[in-house]
Amino acid sequence: WRDEEIAPRFIEVTQNETERMIRLVNDLLQLSKLDSKDYKLKKTRVHFIPYFHKVIDRFELTKKENVSFVRDFPDEKIFVHMDEDKITQVLDNIISNALKYSPQGGKITFRVKKKEDHIEVSVKDEGVGIPKSDLSKIFERFYRVDKARSRKLGGTGLGLAISKRLVELMNGKIGVESDFGKGSKFYFTLKFKTDSVKNFEKFDFSQKSIAIIENNKEIQNSLKLIFNYLKCKFFIFNNIKELFNSKNKNIDF
Numbered sequence: 001w002r003d004e005e006i007a008p009r010f011i012e013v014t015q016n017e018t019e020r021m022i023r024l025v026n027d028l029l030q031l032s033k034l035d036s037k038d039y040k041l042k043k044t045r046v047h048f049i050p051y052f053h054k055v056i057d058r059f060e061l062t063k064k065e066n067v068s069f070v071r072d073f074p075d076e077k078i079f080v081h082m083d084e085d086k087i088t089q090v091l092d093n094i095i096s097n098a099l100k101y102s103p104q105g106g107k108i109t110f111r112v113k114k115k116e117d118h119i120e121v122s123v124k125d126e127g128v129g130i131p132k133s134d135l136s137k138i139f140e141r142f143y144r145v146d147k148a149r150s151r152k153l154g155g156t157g158l159g160l161a162i163s164k165r166l167v168e169l170m171n172g173k174i175g176v177e178s179d180f181g182k183g184s185k186f187y188f189t190l191k192f193k194t195d196s197v198k199n200f201e202k203f204d205f206s207q208k209s210i211a212i213i214e215n216n217k218e219i220q221n222s223l224k225l226i227f228n229y230l231k232c233k234f235f236i237f238n239n240i241k242e243l244f245n246s247k248n249k250n251i252d253f
Contacts, residue, residue, distance in 0.1 A: 101127035122187035
């Protein structure tokens with residue numbers, strides 16, 4: 001214990017292992033909560049592209065690795081109904097892994113693709129990649145491709161399992177594509193929210209007349225804007241009695 005060389009190294013190893021055990025316990029507790037039927041997400045409507053920029057900015061400002069970041073996002077507003085804190089946790093895990101396994105001078109590409117009813121968010125690195133035999137197990141609890149390296153980097157083996165559970169709780173899917181020796185791409189999907197007015201655009205209201213019963217003037221004004229936008233003929237009544245007393249016989253709905 002009095003050896004001036006061994007003692008500091010022993011203390012450092014003990015501290016590192018203690019911190020790793022604390023992370024492991026915290027991850028296990030979170031997984032237990034996520035598996036509970038009573039677990040509830042705090043979903044809000046999030047403008048996804050600016051949000052994703054902020055997450056990446058945080059890593060770009062603090063990273064020590066000599067790795068460049070490339071962003072490929074659509075130039076449009078995309079709103080997603082999600083738990084912002086939990087998706088941040090998913091992205092933190094995926095981006096941290098990409099940085100850990102990226103070579104010096106490498107590149108990480110962040111991409112958002114808009115699909116029919118969802119977006120696909122991906123993070124692609126130029127690291128060591130994952131063998132095909134390991135791809136189907138990568139999201140299993142405690143699974144590590146390189147056990148020695150993962151332990152050295154402080155991983156618990158639960159990060160991707162937690163990420164998978166969080167994405168699934170938001171009705172999304174998560175996956176990975178990899179070329180061993182060339183790099184990996186982790187991706188997940190999220191349903192996006194569209195403007196409620198646009199949802200009506202597939203219907204042809206131009207030949208119809210609609211009766212609206214609403215006595216709130218502010219709501220009436222909002223409805224006028226919507227149905228004028230849809231080029232629809234409409235009549236607003238304060239109550240059902242006004243509607244029945246109306247002499248207008250050309251109301252379809």
